[in-house]
Amino acid sequence: MTELDNTALEVSPESTKPEFVKWLGALWFKPGATFQKIIAADGKTWWLPLVLLSILQLVKNLVEISARKAAALMAAPVLPQGMQYITPDQQGQIDQSVNYQSGIFFTFFIPLLLGLAGIWIIWLILSSILHISLTLGGSRSGSGTTFNLTAWASLPIALRLIIQIIGILITQSLISHPGFSGFITIQGRATLIFSTLLGMVDLFFILQLIYMIIGTAHLGGVTTRKAIATVVISLLLTMLLSAIPAFVSYSISGMNITRPCVVET
Numbered sequence: 001m002t003e004l005d006n007t008a009l010e011v012s013p014e015s016t017k018p019e020f021v022k023w024l025g026a027l028w029f030k031p032g033a034t035f036q037k038i039i040a041a042d043g044k045t046w047w048l049p050l051v052l053l054s055i056l057q058l059v060k061n062l063v064e065i066s067a068r069k070a071a072a073l074m075a076a077p078v079l080p081q082g083m084q085y086i087t088p089d090q091q092g093q094i095d096q097s098v099n100y101q102s103g104i105f106f107t108f109f110i111p112l113l114l115g116l117a118g119i120w121i122i123w124l125i126l127s128s129i130l131h132i133s134l135t136l137g138g139s140r141s142g143s144g145t146t147f148n149l150t151a152w153a154s155l156p157i158a159l160r161l162i163i164q165i166i167g168i169l170i171t172q173s174l175i176s177h178p179g180f181s182g183f184i185t186i187q188g189r190a191t192l193i194f195s196t197l198l199g200m201v202d203l204f205f206i207l208q209l210i211y212m213i214i215g216t217a218h219l220g221g222v223t224t225r226k227a228i229a230t231v232v233i234s235l236l237l238t239m240l241l242s243a244i245p246a247f248v249s250y251s252i253s254g255m256n257i258t259r260p261c262v263v264e265t
Contacts, residue, residue, distance in 0.1 A: 020045040027155060035215035038152050039145055046151035056161040057115040063165055065107050067174045072102035126150055130234040137226055141219045153211035160204040196243040
């Protein structure tokens with residue numbers, strides 16, 4: 001056996017681990033150096049943080065099922081006086097509607113699809129806006145680099161999901177006012193938009209903002225001042241686009257309000 005073969009046999013599993021897997025831990029302690037590696041890396045590494053966020057979103061929706069069922073049953077319509085004369089068929093239709101609203105489709109699959117859409121679609125929008133902004137600002141970095149950077153900068157959202165999962169398990173209730181949205185009472189379209197935007201802002205969002213600025217500042221031809229301005233503008237535009245579903249829903253129904261899921265970028 002040659003010396004080369006002996007060397008190959010001595011390679012440990014840790015040394016063969018893909019470099020970008022180690023970034024999951026290194027990003028928290030050495031963000032600047034880690035983002036330099038992310039920018040210099042070849043290929044698509046964006047999938048790892050997004051898959052991690054998707055798994056955590058799945059777990060969050062699983063632990064929410066019982067709380068959503070309880071909320072659906074509490075929101076069941078109360079029959080007014082005089083409705084005791086409805087036919088058995090009509091009563092059956094009402095009961096079927098209540099059971100359907102508290103079923104697995106409404107308590108798990110729809111929230112899961114909305115949560116996953118909030119992760120992946122917002123990442124696509126934010127990455128595209130950031131890349132266009134950087135290109136207009138004179139940066140020559142490729143779109144793949146920007147998409148990788150944005151995905152890894154979204155890792156603080158994983159901490160948000162973990163804390164939300166723990167909170168739901170402890171309280172057995174849904175999080176009705178995410179972020180700073182609890183400080184606003186919705187009384188119209190303007191307050192709805194403002195409340196929706198505040199619902200996206202918390203400590204994890206601020207950390208994501210900081211990570212994006214750190215990563216963008218390491219791109220070629222981008223100064224720190226330009227990185228701050230570009231990232232802030234890109235995030236604000238993404239937040240405004242994310243608030244559109246809530247505004248449309250409120251405009252159509254006049255009363256029913258649904259919040260979009262965000263980076264919940």
